[in-house]
Amino acid sequence: MSTTRRDLIRGLAAGGAVAAVGADAVASERPQPPADAVGMLYDATRCIGCRACVTACKKANNLPLELYDPPEDLSGETKNIIKVYEDENTRSYVKAQCMHCLDPACTRACMIGSLQKREHGIVTWDPSKCIGCRYCQVACPFQIPKFQWETNNPKIVKCEMCLHLIKGGGQPGCCEACPVGAVIYGPYQELLADARGRVERHPDRYWPQGSPKIYGESDGGGTQVLYLSAVPFSDLGLPDLGEEPAGHLAAAVQHGAYKWGIAPVALYGVLAAAVWRSHRSSGTGRD
Amino acid sequence: MGDREHDPRTTGGLQSRLDRRDFVKACMAAAAAVGLPATVGLRFAEAAAAGLKPSVIWLHFQECTGCTESLLRTSHPDVGELILDLISLDYCETLNAAAGHQVEAALHEAIEKNDGKFVCVVEGAIPTRDNGIYCQIGGRTAQDILTDVASHAAAVIAIGSCASWGGIPSADPNPTGAVGAPEILKGSGKPVITIPGCPANPYNLLGTVLQYVTLGTLPALDDLGRPLFAYARVIHEDCPRRPHFDAGRFARQYGDEGHRLGHCLYALGCKGPETHANCSLLSFGEVGAWPIGIGHPCFGCTEQAVGFRKPLHAAAELPADAYPPIEPEHGTSATAWAGVAGLVGGALLGAGFVASKKLGETEEKS
Numbered sequence: 001m002s003t004t005r006r007d008l009i010r011g012l013a014a015g016g017a018v019a020a021v022g023a024d025a026v027a028s029e030r031p032q033p034p035a036d037a038v039g040m041l042y043d044a045t046r047c048i049g050c051r052a053c054v055t056a057c058k059k060a061n062n063l064p065l066e067l068y069d070p071p072e073d074l075s076g077e078t079k080n081i082i083k084v085y086e087d088e089n090t091r092s093y094v095k096a097q098c099m100h101c102l103d104p105a106c107t108r109a110c111m112i113g114s115l116q117k118r119e120h121g122i123v124t125w126d127p128s129k130c131i132g133c134r135y136c137q138v139a140c141p142f143q144i145p146k147f148q149w150e151t152n153n154p155k156i157v158k159c160e161m162c163l164h165l166i167k168g169g170g171q172p173g174c175c176e177a178c179p180v181g182a183v184i185y186g187p188y189q190e191l192l193a194d195a196r197g198r199v200e201r202h203p204d205r206y207w208p209q210g211s212p213k214i215y216g217e218s219d220g221g222g223t224q225v226l227y228l229s230a231v232p233f234s235d236l237g238l239p240d241l242g243e244e245p246a247g248h249l250a251a252a253v254q255h256g257a258y259k260w261g262i263a264p265v266a267l268y269g270v271l272a273a274a275v276w277r278s279h280r281s282s283g284t285g286r287d
Numbered sequence: 288m289g290d291r292e293h294d295p296r297t298t299g300g301l302q303s304r305l306d307r308r309d310f311v312k313a314c315m316a317a318a319a320a321v322g323l324p325a326t327v328g329l330r331f332a333e334a335a336a337a338g339l340k341p342s343v344i345w346l347h348f349q350e351c352t353g354c355t356e357s358l359l360r361t362s363h364p365d366v367g368e369l370i371l372d373l374i375s376l377d378y379c380e381t382l383n384a385a386a387g388h389q390v391e392a393a394l395h396e397a398i399e400k401n402d403g404k405f406v407c408v409v410e411g412a413i414p415t416r417d418n419g420i421y422c423q424i425g426g427r428t429a430q431d432i433l434t435d436v437a438s439h440a441a442a443v444i445a446i447g448s449c450a451s452w453g454g455i456p457s458a459d460p461n462p463t464g465a466v467g468a469p470e471i472l473k474g475s476g477k478p479v480i481t482i483p484g485c486p487a488n489p490y491n492l493l494g495t496v497l498q499y500v501t502l503g504t505l506p507a508l509d510d511l512g513r514p515l516f517a518y519a520r521v522i523h524e525d526c527p528r529r530p531h532f533d534a535g536r537f538a539r540q541y542g543d544e545g546h547r548l549g550h551c552l553y554a555l556g557c558k559g560p561e562t563h564a565n566c567s568l569l570s571f572g573e574v575g576a577w578p579i580g581i582g583h584p585c586f587g588c589t590e591q592a593v594g595f596r597k598p599l600h601a602a603a604e605l606p607a608d609a610y611p612p613i614e615p616e617h618g619t620s621a622t623a624w625a626g627v628a629g630l631v632g633g634a635l636l637g638a639g640f641v642a643s644k645k646l647g648e649t650e651e652k653s
Binding site for chain 2: 048049050051052053054055056065070071072073081082083084085093094177179180235236237281
């Protein structure tokens with residue numbers, strides 16, 4: 001489905017109208033997952049670092065495989081990756097991928113609705129709408145969306161939880177491939193209950209030892225991808241976001257710039273002043 | 288009927304004599320195996336042909352004789368013959384023709400004749416509990432024999448994991464208090480080269496012995512006395528299945544699709560990533576017969592902390608540099624270039640502004 005010029009302008013006008021109302025329109029209560037929400041649960045204490053998930057992801061999403069030179073980070077060709085945290089005493093793997101936030105910053109920043117929470121609460125990217133502004137890259141607190149710099153027709157690349165496989169009754173490539181069940185797929189509420197059960201049964205295995213935390217339960221307003229770990233989450237590259245939904249800041253920035261139409265009014269005001277001044281000076285010169 | 292000596296049915300497939308060509312070839316192979324140039328192989332052959340064969344005294348203690356057996360059964364080239372032509376094996380309980388008092392006399396004679404010059408090869412662990420009574424030969428404990436023989440030797444080579452660090456006899460609960468030769472000899476100041484493995488790769492022994500004989504030097508060793516030419520890298524680094532590891536293709540169960548396709552055995556508990564040995568480069572028995580080659584995970588036989596200690600299916604520790612860190616280095620160039628681009632852009636803007644102003648002035652003047 002492609003967007004016509006008319007649709008685009010209409011959408012922009014509507015967006016502008018919403019934006020003009022201001023940041024106050026952002027819902028302030030905690031975001032709730034949709035009823036059919038699905039998710040993933042990654043348990044870093046189970047991960048053996050085999051990277052089967054990385055390969056399976058590339059296969060499932062038709063991304064090029066690097067056989068002898070494994071990827072260094074998420075990129076335009078890599079939607080998930082296993083990284084390692086190491087200090088003197090501990091060592092932990094972590095799977096970096098899209099968190100599928102309940103209130104994502106990327107969808108708030110996406111001015112044209114290419115990135116949206118769609119079926120099952122999965123954040124997907126619509127190539128027919130994207131204008132390539134890459135605001136999503138700037139907005140995401142986890143630095144997930146990646147841009148294909150190398151190609152002439154670049155795409156935004158991020159984990160879409162293998163929605164195409166889920167629709168066919170399957171599960172995401174990484175969860176299917178994991179040989180030890182370190183990352184599992186399922187309905188969001190079931191995974192949350194599973195994670196709570198694990199921390200209850202093994203309060204000393206997970207961080208913080210004694211009363212472990214499930215990352216994503218409320219972080220950044222909650223995410224549909226949940227993490228358990230034996231080391232502090234900040235060591236694994238999962239930022240300490242507090243409970244404020246990730247989308248709030250993005251929305252505040254995005255909406256703030258357009259509040260009362262300040263940005264366009266100011267821009268066109270300056271331009272108009274410049275034109276007027278130039279016109280006046282050239283006019284007096286000629287007369 | 289043919290000559291009994293050359294009948295494969297009586298010689299077990301081994302040819303009893305090597306011709307010169309095969310002999311030189313075998314010496315080259317031995318030199319290449321330990322990373323020495325081919326010319327050294329020629330020197331090996333010359334030294335051996337000239338009768339400068341080093342005296343070797345081979346001691347057996349708590350072990351299965353697997354190291355000796357694997358050495359004798361190396362088939363291509365015929366190392367069983369080669370070792371008899373290249374070295375003078377003066378005492379070896381497995382291969383001695385004599386027995387009893389005769390063989391004890393042979394041992395003493397060999398020690399006296401080559402005092403300070405012979406190489407002492409130790410195979411098997413040495414029991415220490417209850418004064419070492421659990422392994423005695425000719426009424427002497429293994430501890431006694433080793434300290435005595437080693438004190439006369441030029442160098443001591445511990446072959447196999449048992450002699451290197453205890454091996455199977457030292458596995459929990461270690462009822463005999465078995466330890467390796469370096470532990471027994473650590474106060475003697477005698478250099479002990481360890482060639483761990485269960486069994487050890489015969490070429491690693493042969494190369495070490497030949498280098499000592501021909502060049503008079505010992506190979507560079509690591510802090511555990513292992514020759515660096517064989518034990519500097521972990522099996523994982525040169526594993527023929529390594530591309531499958533990097534691509535995340537794993538056998539998950541014996542006999543599953545990945546296993547039949549020869550995928551990586553890490554998920555089955557392969558200890559390759561933490562086991563220092565050259566098995567992946569120098570195939571065992573020269574026919575590719577080593578655990579990973581036949582679809583079984585490496586169980587870390589050379590490594591004291593791993594072999595016979597860590598459960599077979601427990602996951603191995605992976606080297607950390609195989610993974611990107613949490614915040615990979617992306618280089619500062621992108622940021623720097625953005626800054627440069629900003630400066631250039633600003634300069635252009637400023638120049639444009641100044642130019643337009645000047646243009647305006649000239650227009651006004653004209």
